[in-house]
Amino acid sequence: MPELHWLKSTYSQEASACVYVATTPTGTVLLRESDEPENILTTGPRQLAALISALRLR
Numbered sequence: 148m149p150e151l152h153w154l155k156s157t158y159s160q161e162a163s164a165c166v167y168v169a170t171t172p173t174g175t176v177l178l179r180e181s182d183e184p185e186n187i188l189t190t191g192p193r194q195l196a197a198l199i200s201a202l203r204l205r
Contacts, residue, residue: 151177 151169159165165181176195178188190198 153179 149172151171153167153169156166156168159181167179167181167184169177170192171177174192176190176192178190178195179186
């Protein structure tokens, strides 16, 4: 597996509790938190977009 390039969310502050996102060559989206980087959530781009859209409506 190629090395992943993790990007920190612009909403995360400089301290702990940062959210990171990476994509795989197949387009899978990976999410992790700085406090527990070994726990990685896997989703697809459409599913992540739907989640973000739903959260914005709140």
